[in-house]
Amino acid sequence: MTTPILSIRDLTVDIPTRHGILRPVNGVSYDIAAGEILGVVGESGAGKSMAGNAVIGLLNPPAHISAGEIHLNGTRIDQLGRDAIRRLRGKEIGMVFQDPLTSLNPLLRIGDQLTETMLAHLDISQSDARKRAIAALEEVGIPGAAQRVDSYPHEFSGGMRQRVVIALALCAEPSLVIADEPTTALDVSVQAQIIALLKRLCRERGTAVMLITHDMGVIAEAADRVAVMYAGQLAELGPVREVLAAPIHPYTDGLMGSTPLASRGKDRLHQIPGAMPRLDALPAGCAFHPRCPYTQDDCKANPGPRIEDGAGRAACFHPIMREEVA
């Protein structure tokens, strides 16, 4: 197996507060290979964005990485200084955030923002940069790119703005793109366009993509593998077909059951009882055990098992046995 583009091992993020240490990310390990889209799903507060921010060195103090390692293309990056990680951002790691309007500078023309990024990271001339900016806009499907390169962000619609943000993320040809809820603010038809665009660019360039979202449908259509997070930990990790169609972690199973898509018809939706625990009140043992229908004594006593090597399947003492069900 080739070296993965991104390799996260045992990543832990701590936030020290007056009332003790909160741990929004707790021992998470996963890999992303070249040309692969890894979907990271979970509900609010599961730590999915926090893990993404840790990779690009954008944790807001006092949050910090307290344990674990992050490797990008074989180089360890979690201990880099501010300036070094700044050079990585944009060059090696592209970013696409949820709200395309706040990711763009409203006072700068689109073209200037693109050329600025390219000039900062690539050794090219101003006129080359402008040519490449136009080419980048054409590639993400903006009609009349040669004219629109001199437009301001407010002159674009939401979907077009997100295309510009994607062009911006990809213009320095990074090996990894972190897309944090890239389609959540968009309408269904525009969402389909953006997802298709991300998939195409990732395939053509061999870029690794970390797609963070809460939308199971988007994951199913876009991702190759999926990582399900719960209360800061990885609950289940595996190929998207297996995890979504036949989940073996009880949390994934409950999550899939509660999507209206899964229960077509007029029956009640499946409910997971209770709510995700707050970070300052995590239960002892497996974090999911108070809500889990299969809880046994060892789930309450021992901290939940972990997916250590980025290749395991479910972090559960008693995963659902699919063979028995069938």
Next chain:
Amino acid sequence: MALVSIRNLTRIFDVSKPWLNRLIERRPKALLTAVSDVSFEIEERTVYALVGESGSGKSTIGKMLVGLLRPSDGNVDIRGIDLAHETDAARIESIRSDIQMIFQDPYASLNPRWRVRDIIAEPVAARGGDTVGLAERLLEQVGLSARDAGKFPHEFSGGQRQRICIARALASEPKLIVCDEPTSALDVSVQAQVLNLMSDLKDEFGLTYLFISHDLTVVQHMADRIGVLYLGRLVEEADPDTLFDTPRHPYTQMLLAAAPKLDGFGREVAPPQGEIPDPINPPPGCAFNPRCPLAAERCRTERPVLRDVGGSRVACHFAE
């Protein structure tokens, strides 16, 4: 007789610049038609869902229905009384308490300085009704504890807040609740809890919902009848099974094809073309014609009317 009957409802917003700017820049007035000639009926004890993308006018219809906005043209009749045109104050008052609303953002729709008890009892207290024990009873009905009545909104999670909003909506014993994206701000597992609660309460209290959402899967689960809006116009109306099995309007077909599927692993769809046009200068004829694969000359000149096609109502020249 239908509980709610909406006829030729239209709402136009004036989004012009101030008159001096218009004078200097020689610009005409800019009028945005948010809702254009929409008619439908909601039967008692059913769920009518309005779906559409942003800018389709679904929230504007909801606001006109509860009386937060006045229609520019057309009527909203609730139990035969038209809120916007009725002059008899007693008749207006008689249906006001029959209508309630649940909003999208449970963080913005609860007053942070009020205790939950006062928030829930307000619709009754404002009319001088008896509120003793009311909040406690309603809290238990929506799956919270009677002890929560003394707390403030910040002590609750998003899902719990939405339950408080539902309890408040139930306080005046309404017949009709307009729910504007009630679960869009919630996580999937919490959304399932809230949707189940809303179904239970509907059966228990004999409620009628106008359910406004952009999420096709939620609508499919909840609705008895679905209206699809595009650029302020009703383009298709049908029951969920018909709509999802045989969508007849090209826009509905496009919307259904674009919606992510849970079993659509690696699905390659041709993504829909184009975006919603500018509502200030909508295209002539059928509003969908610039994006429609079937568009012909007639579509660019003549606006299609809603007509009955096999159990649905469709506004398309080519639907059959």
